[in-house]
Amino acid sequence: MYVLLGIIAGLLGVLVIVTWYTSKRLVGMPGVSQLLPLSPFRIPLLADKMYIFGVPNGASRDLLKSTKDGIARITTFNSNTVFVSNLEVVKDIMLKKSDNFYKPTEFYDYISLFGDNLLNTNDSEWRKHRVVADPAFAEQNYTYLIQKSAEATDMLIERLQAQHESKGRTIIDPFDEIQDATLDVIGKVAFGYDFGIFKPKPIPKGFQMSFLDAIKTTLTWGIGVNLTTPNFLKKYLFPKTTLAVAETKQYMNQLIQDRRNDMDAVKYDLLSMLVDSNLSREGGLSDAEIMSDVFIFLIAGHETSSVTLQWLLYHLCVHPECQDKLYEEIKKVCAVDGTFTMSQYEDLHYLRACIQETLRLNPPVVGIPKKCRAATKIGPYVVPAGTDFVVDVDHIQTSEQNWKNPTTFNPDRFDSRSSDYVKKHPCSLLPFSLGQRKCIGFRFSEIEMAVMMSKFVLYYKFSLPKDDPLMQTKQVLKGDITKWQQVTCKPYYLRVEFTKR
Ligand code: HEM
Numbered sequence: 429m430y431v432l433l434g435i436i437a438g439l440l441g442v443l444v445i446v447t448w449y450t451s452k453r454l455v456g457m458p459g460v461s462q463l464l465p466l467s468p469f470r471i472p473l474l475a476d477k478m479y480i481f482g483v484p485n486g487a488s489r490d491l492l493k494s495t496k497d498g499i500a501r502i503t504t505f506n507s508n509t510v511f512v513s514n515l516e517v518v519k520d521i522m523l524k525k526s527d528n529f530y531k532p533t534e535f536y537d538y539i540s541l542f543g544d545n546l547l548n549t550n551d552s553e554w555r556k557h558r559v560v561a562d563p564a565f566a567e568q569n570y571t572y573l574i575q576k577s578a579e580a581t582d583m584l585i586e587r588l589q590a591q592h593e594s595k596g597r598t599i600i601d602p603f604d605e606i607q608d609a610t611l612d613v614i615g616k617v618a619f620g621y622d623f624g625i626f627k628p629k630p631i632p633k634g635f636q637m638s639f640l641d642a643i644k645t646t647l648t649w650g651i652g653v654n655l656t657t658p659n660f661l662k663k664y665l666f667p668k669t670t671l672a673v674a675e676t677k678q679y680m681n682q683l684i685q686d687r688r689n690d691m692d693a694v695k696y697d698l699l700s701m702l703v704d705s706n707l708s709r710e711g712g713l714s715d716a717e718i719m720s721d722v723f724i725f726l727i728a729g730h731e732t733s734s735v736t737l738q739w740l741l742y743h744l745c746v747h748p749e750c751q752d753k754l755y756e757e758i759k760k761v762c763a764v765d766g767t768f769t770m771s772q773y774e775d776l777h778y779l780r781a782c783i784q785e786t787l788r789l790n791p792p793v794v795g796i797p798k799k800c801r802a803a804t805k806i807g808p809y810v811v812p813a814g815t816d817f818v819v820d821v822d823h824i825q826t827s828e829q830n831w832k833n834p835t836t837f838n839p840d841r842f843d844s845r846s847s848d849y850v851k852k853h854p855c856s857l858l859p860f861s862l863g864q865r866k867c868i869g870f871r872f873s874e875i876e877m878a879v880m881m882s883k884f885v886l887y888y889k890f891s892l893p894k895d896d897p898l899m900q901t902k903q904v905l906k907g908d909i910t911k912w913q914q915v916t917c918k919p920y921y922l923r924v925e926f927t928k929r
Pocket residue numbers: 531546547558614618724725728729730732733736791792793796797859860861864865866867868869870872873
């Protein structure tokens with residue numbers, strides 16, 4: 429018994445000493461320490477500040493608030509993570525001294541089930557992917573994107589109408605519903621593929637699941653299973669997930685082969701760019717790399733937009749006056765069915781402002797990891813090579829120092845015609861990151877979200893259902909809803925009632 433206690437005390441002693449020693453590598457930098465590097469949940473002292481899924485609890489925000497210059501460290505046993513919200517320092521990391529910083533790609537390896545891709549590589553590997561994918565977004569046929577986004581929204585509205593007829597009301601969990609629409613759009617626009625989301629398709633020969641079912645199961649369960657279960661056990665413990673992952677791979681393979689055999693089918697979409705690079709150029713992508721890119725674009729290209737739209741719906745429920753203003757603008761600018769052309773898009777000042785304001789208050793990606801290659805001066809400190817950084821997007825965008833009334837939803841601050849409009853520091857809004865590694869799909873998603881929202885607002889009024897006790901608590905009605913950190917940061921529980929205008 430005493431021996432055991434002695435061993436535990438000894439271990440704790442070692443933890444404390446190593447942690448203390450580690451913290452001294454960042455000379456003079458304010459911060460806190462915890463003894464364990466990685467914990468799934470909060471454990472006082474051992475994993476008090478930083479733990480998986482811990483972002484919305486605001487440990488880094490509180491820490492940064494308590495320091496003057498927006499730089500603070502959290503030391504975890506043998507490594508330091510520097511949280512940054514100081515705009516000049518952010519500029520150094522993302523833009524001015526960006527050569528000294530790279531993306532710690534292991535951070536994204538866990539969602540990269542099928543190998544290296546645009547999101548989880550760096551340096552020359554990354555460039556190879558980016559050079560191939562860039563033209564698909566530069567030459568993006570926005571007319572086509574608008575058309576497909578509008579079609580998806582129409583089909584969703586049709587589904588909601590059917591629901592209305594059977595239940596008399598339309599109360600939705602926007603997480604599921606909107607995700608269907610954004611997945612439909614990314615499938616059709618980036619890959620020329622129809623998942624059959626709104627009009628189910630038969631399962632093709634040689635498959636047991638639909639592509640949609642396979643990809644959804646892979647996204648919800650495949651990543652977790654792959655993280656926790658040794659390869660040889662997966663098939664026994666999680667047969668459905670294992671099948672889903674295998675069939676997702678098979679479907680993606682087929683998608684690539686079909687396109688390879690018929691390159692004239694769709695000229696400018698992402699899939700053509702990827703496949704074409706293999707057919708026509710030195711240094712193109714291999715089949716395995718194309719497949720991994722297809723998967724990562726499917727993930728990165730739909731959940732983020734759908735989460736942003738969820739947040740926007742929520743804010744509009746809390747602020748009916750913004751809803752009315754939006755309705756007036758859309759009625760004035762758009763066609764009677766709520767669609768618009770690219771030039772009308774520019775005239776939708778308030779709609780675009782609402783989207784920016786949502787991305788400010790509720791960035792789906794709350795922090796951007798970076799690592800420094802060489803000792804670098806950052807603010808008043810010199811940090812050694814290998815130090816981890818987190819650019820704290822969430823705090824930067826909701827900090828008193830950067831924004832007036834930061835927690836208020838006020839789209840006017842982005843509307844250049846409004847008196848509340850303010851000119852901003854280029855680093856004070858970075859939901860899509862900045863610099864070389866900025867999101868490749870930022871324009872894609874901004875336009876897609878605008879189309880979907882314009883149609884919703886034209887047809888419906890949104891409110892928080894009166895008979896849902898979770899939606900009628902004081903803080904939810906005031907705009908303060910519980911956040912839930914998974915791959916992205918979303919509302920923990922949200923129901924929205926759609927009432928026809
Ligand atoms: C509201 C919507 C979106 C948000 C908030 C968002 C956010 C981000 C952020 C913060 C990054 C940088 C991650 C990092 O460096 O650690 C990123 C990268 C990326 N995003 Fe998005 N994204 C959105 C929509 C999209 C869409 C629609 C697509 C595809 C069509 C997409 C594809 C990608 C890809 C491929 C990367 C990696 C780019 C690279 O490293 O070169 N994203 N996104």
